[in-house]
Amino acid sequence: MVLTLNNQFTVSVSLHFNYAEILVPFCIKLHAMSAYGYEIVQTLIVDIEPDVHVKRARNEINAAARLRVAANEKPEAEKILQIKKAEGEAESKYLSGLGIARQRQAIVDGLRDSVLAFSENVPGTSPRDVMDMVLVNQYFDTMKVIGASSKSSAVVIPHGPGAVKDVASQIREGLLQAESIQH
Template sequence: MEAAFVLVPVVVVIIIAIVVLALLFGGLRTSIFFTVHTQENVIVERFGKFKKVAKPGLNTKVPFIETITRPISLRVQQLEVVIETKTRDNVFVTIPVAVQYLVNEANVADAYYRLANPEEQIRSYVFDTVRSALSTLTLDRAFESKDDIGRSVEERLSQSMGAYGFRIVNTLVTDIAPDPRVRDSMNSINAAQRDREAAQALAEADKIKRVTQAEAEAESKRLQGVGIAAQRKAIAIGIAEQFEMLKAAGINETAEQLLLMTQYFDTMQDVARNGRSNVLFLPSNPGSIGDLSTEIRNALLATQEADHARRESEEEIDEQAMAESRRQLREQQQEQARIAERSRQAAAQAAEAARRHGVDLPPGIPGMPPVPPQA
């Protein structure tokens, strides 16, 4: 009997051990122990009520009483939102917005329980913010303010989603795509502006080139004029010295002919040396130099006589014009005097008629004599 009583507890212990081992290494093991991966959290609920947040690693729960939710990722997630809206100048554009967000580790329970669909909530805020911002901007201004739109979306999302345990890492407006026809028109406008700027630059360069060339030509002509003046001065001085030398040698009457003949031969040498003139009118022999000088003197005298006659004619015309002007002025003065006399006569007749009919005229009328008072 004693042996039977000893065997019963041993059998019970063995059975209990077998059950415990079966539970630990069987299906019940998965009901007690569970593993959470890195950058994830799991919420443990007891009878549907929040109990705790399980961190990464090996965790336990009470079987049949506590349950776990799906893993909640703590990594940065990206949500792509494509928005079609209208700008201030009535241009429809498509704007893709990338929102990068994550769940705060300290607010995992709020992120899980307070929002049923956080992506749709973020999408709604992005739509509302982008459409409100673009409604006040033109298309050109929208391209310039792309980063400002992204910052405004990020600020609003941070304020609204922060209360639900989400943190907005970054908001990127990746593109602003208008209608293809609008884009082609913008490219055409940009190309036309660049062509105009290029044309203006080319015109300015051509202007600078022409001005520089004109300045260079002006300076060249000025220097050429200085050189020609110096050359003529030197020739005149040389001719005067030669003339004085001829006079000193006793050659007075033929000195002018000798100088002209010297200039003639110098000119012929220059023509033969350069040879760029097609037609040259010169005497055919040195003997005609005297006739040429006589013709030159006669031409100069004729020119002086013509100039003197022209000045006398101009002076005579000026005197006639002055006399005509004085005559017209006298006639105008006489006509004004006749008009004033007729006005005084008419005023006197009107005053006389008013006096005969007993009408008092207002005093101070120009041209009216004072009317005596009636008796």
């Protein structure tokens, strides 16, 4: 009796197949062997080697089934990746904000300490005079950095004693407004 591969797998997997349909032809062939002095009591089939075309067809069927499953799972995986990416960006921005806030706090603390130390050590100066001097110093530092940049871009900044005073007063007004909002 010859079983096709599909029949073999169907018979192996199925719970409701007809034993007589398979066993009777085998028993007849086995009984014919007894005429030659052989009696086959049991046999174990360990390897079913189907035709190459049958193997290829079954592999294509399995591959198609796996591709269908993968196609269903891919959107879910992409969704998870987008969620994780968004969570990472949110965490990054949060930590960046904390870093900027700490940097600004350190700058304010340093300026306050400098103003207090300078006004205590130099008689006749007020904290406002010291702040004006610090702002002018920072203005010149900024101009130096802009001028030393290797990528030359045109930056037009009003420059002169009056312009520095205007910049200092604008910064001071911004700080006072921020302070009045906090209190």
